[in-house]
Amino acid sequence: MRVPVLTYHAQNIAGNDYAGNDLVAFGEDLRLIDDLGLRIVPLQSVVARLLGRSDEDLTGCVALSCDDGTDFDVRDLRDPTWGPQRSLKGRMDDFIAERGADAQPGLHLTAFVVASPMARTDIDAQCLSGQGWMSEDWWAQAAASGRFAIENHSWDHNHDAIRFPGIAGMARGDFHQVDDRERARAEVADAARYIDQRTAPRRTSLFCYPFGHVPDYLLREYFPRHGDEHGMLAAVSDGACPVTPASDRWLLPRYIRGWHWKSPQDLEAILRDATGR
Template identity: 50%
Template sequence: MRVPVLTYHSNNVSGNDYASNDHVALAQDLRRVARLGLRIVPLATVVDVLLGDAPASTVERAVALSFDDGSWFDWHDIDHPTWGPQRGFAGILRDFAAETGAAAHATSFVIVSPEARATLDRTCLAGRGWWGDEWWRAAQAEGLLAIESHSWDHNHPTLPRAAQDRSGTFRTIDSYGEADAQIRQAADWLDAFLAPRRSRLFAFPYGETNDYLLRDYLPLRAGEHRLRAAFGTEPAPVTRGSDRWNLPRYIAGAHWNEPAGLERLLASIG
């Protein structure tokens, strides 16, 4: 079992070429993955194999996809105020499936708090209401994108108040109350919003974590938060030996920023 998880941020639009636009990169990378003879499998399937609930053959010669933050750019086609029309990530997946006949699926790790998203829309996007959650049920129903948790409010530095007193980095989430506010509260909200579907995966904001989350809260409070696994940002494939509570992912732009870089990355995994 050696499965690379390729991660993209739909908010990353600072130009219209591969290195400056994750929409351009995703569209090209999907076809590159297909040309290399690799399949795209749901991230939940990778976790099933890791935990022994599915055979390893399920993820043989496969990659998985994840998207972080969960803005409208994951789902909608949007006319960017600076860089013009952008095909949403969901549309890019549909285009790929229609063109190749191959399965396409990704997991969107979303910031759950409506209040936090409303603020982040102003501080991190264009302030046009592009961080709503009205598309999440449609995404789940179509089966193209799985909606999972990227925490309650990302503990983002631009928020006036986070779920706890200390803001700016997820490394400071090191007590039961803070962890519960960020992780279980997000799972509870998603479970109610997307019922009967249940949230089971988590991605650390910026990949930031600490010993309390990895060795205490996540493994010892599983009956409360109900998660099956969590993902970080270590650049490595998911293997049988990977830490269930800090699974690795490759981040577009950070771990490769050109088509040849992705090919080298995938070749190195084998």
């Protein structure tokens, strides 16, 4: 098993071409993956295989994820600067319409969302356009569609855009501050409960470290020792390599669009190297 996990941020819109727009890149990347003869599978299937809960053959497979949970994940919106934008969901629909549902029957996207409504309001106001584009009313429908999973990106991202103080005195803007059980419970377990209530009967099982910051306490203590409390099966960060049988379940690697690849040629090289195709 050597499965590259590709990650997008739908709100990354700095133009209407591949280089400056994760939405445009996502649409083109779906075609590239298909052209290379690779198979898209849910990230949850990769985790199940890693943990020995499945014997599915994942040779030549790719998994897709997106971070932060903005409405650009599922809704076509008008960016104030760059105009109308087709969502990630819309790009998936376009791919199916163009190539047929049989082209990628496992087409699936894992969306890591921020739980706290107040945090999302502040992040939206400071980092997006202040138009309520980090809502939660789409989570349940997306999760029920079979094309999406809604997963845990923490309670509040410990984001520095948030007006109210950090949990248990945490300095904002640094997720490494999650260094004890009180903070871990608030950022992981409380977030899971909130998201699960809104996507029931589906439940979260994967965590994504905000900012790519991996606190040693979460990695070494909280995740492996307190599973009954947080309910997570694995956690993802960056790492720029494929998931293999040797991967640490609490530090699964991903490739980040705009960082690890910036062009279709970059991605093709990644995919060929990762999968051996």
